[in-house]
Amino acid sequence: MRLTAFTDVSLRLIMRLAVAREGELLTTRTVATMLAVPYTHMAKAVARMAEMGLVEARRGRGGGLLLTDEGRRVSVGAIVRELEGSGDLASCEGDPPCPLRSACRLRGALREAREAFYASLDAVTVASLADAPARETLVLLQESPFDGEQE
Amino acid sequence: MRLTAFTDVSLRLIMRLAVAREGELLTTRTVATMLAVPYTHMAKAVARMAEMGLVEARRGRGGGLLLTDEGRRVSVGAIVRELEGSGDLASCEGDPPCPLRSACRLRGALREAREAFYASLDAVTVASLADAPARETLVLLQESPFDGEQE
Numbered sequence: 615m616r617l618t619a620f621t622d623v624s625l626r627l628i629m630r631l632a633v634a635r636e637g638e639l640l641t642t643r644t645v646a647t648m649l650a651v652p653y654t655h656m657a658k659a660v661a662r663m664a665e666m667g668l669v670e671a672r673r674g675r676g677g678g679l680l681l682t683d684e685g686r687r688v689s690v691g692a693i694v695r696e697l698e699g700s701g702d703l704a705s706c707e708g709d710p711p712c713p714l715r716s717a718c719r720l721r722g723a724l725r726e727a728r729e730a731f732y733a734s735l736d737a738v739t740v741a742s743l744a745d746a747p748a749r750e751t752l753v754l755l756q757e758s759p760f761d762g763e764q765e
Numbered sequence: 766m767r768l769t770a771f772t773d774v775s776l777r778l779i780m781r782l783a784v785a786r787e788g789e790l791l792t793t794r795t796v797a798t799m800l801a802v803p804y805t806h807m808a809k810a811v812a813r814m815a816e817m818g819l820v821e822a823r824r825g826r827g828g829g830l831l832l833t834d835e836g837r838r839v840s841v842g843a844i845v846r847e848l849e850g851s852g853d854l855a856s857c858e859g860d861p862p863c864p865l866r867s868a869c870r871l872r873g874a875l876r877e878a879r880e881a882f883y884a885s886l887d888a889v890t891v892a893s894l895a896d897a898p899a900r901e902t903l904v905l906l907q908e909s910p911f912d913g914e915q916e
Contacts, residue, residue, distance in 0.1 A: 727885035734878035751868040
């Protein structure tokens with residue numbers, strides 16, 4: 615059982631932005647490098663988080679990425695729920711589709727279980743992810759070169 | 766968020782065996798075909814379920830696959846917990862590893878959420894998955910040829 619790489623990258627982004635200092639310039643490239651994520655993946659996550667109203671990308675001098683008030687208040691459950699969606703947890707509609715799909719009791723049980731998973735994360739705020747001991751690690755992330763990928 | 770294909774196949778197998786009639790001969794090939802799963806995947810699931818004591822594979826005349834008493838009583842949570850394991854839900858230890866992994870608060874929150882997911886499935890028994898309306902569909906599964914794969 616795994617989250618998608620997209621959710622993983624998005625949450626790393628949100629956690630780093632949660633500890634940004636006033637006036638700190640964080641670009642998509644900077645956070646991608648800090649979080650050991652390819653630039654293109656991070657750019658997609660930034661776009662989606664902006665679309666969800668959680669991140670603002672300010673242009674120009676003194677611009678950069680910052681968490682919105684909503685991004686600071688939102689629960690991790692709300693983010694994960696939005697990004698992971700409500701599709702099936704098994705290959706019910708795969709190719710070939712599962713012959714049980716029309717009357718399957720497992721399908722509903724898995725969805726209920728996922729609801730319990732999301733509900734557990736509803737109690738976790740973005741702000742709390744940036745508490746100690748995470749805060750120090752987040753603040754000290756370095757901009758070191760990452761595997762040669764360049765824009 | 767998805768279960769592995771292995772868990773999916775294993776649960777399909779268990780559900781079909783839960784409605785087997787006394788004396789019904791179900792081979793690995795038969796259930797693979799019925800459940801639209803490649804034979805090799807089903808053979809691995811049968812081996813693992815036997816190892817876990819949930820399925821018995823009787824050899825010889827009148828042999829075939831059947832659910833053990835334990836397999837009938839076990840919760841879906843116990844099966845999923847065993848098959849999905851306790852690894853990370855994100856790529857914490859990927860290549861490159863996540864720079865936050867040593868102090869990450871999300872990592873623990875995700876594990877707790879998975880525990881809630883498993884706990885929800887702990888309340889679901891294999892027997893209950895074979896209740897109506899699933900039972901009829903399970904009983905009526907046909908042995909139709911599946912995409913040409915042969916042993």
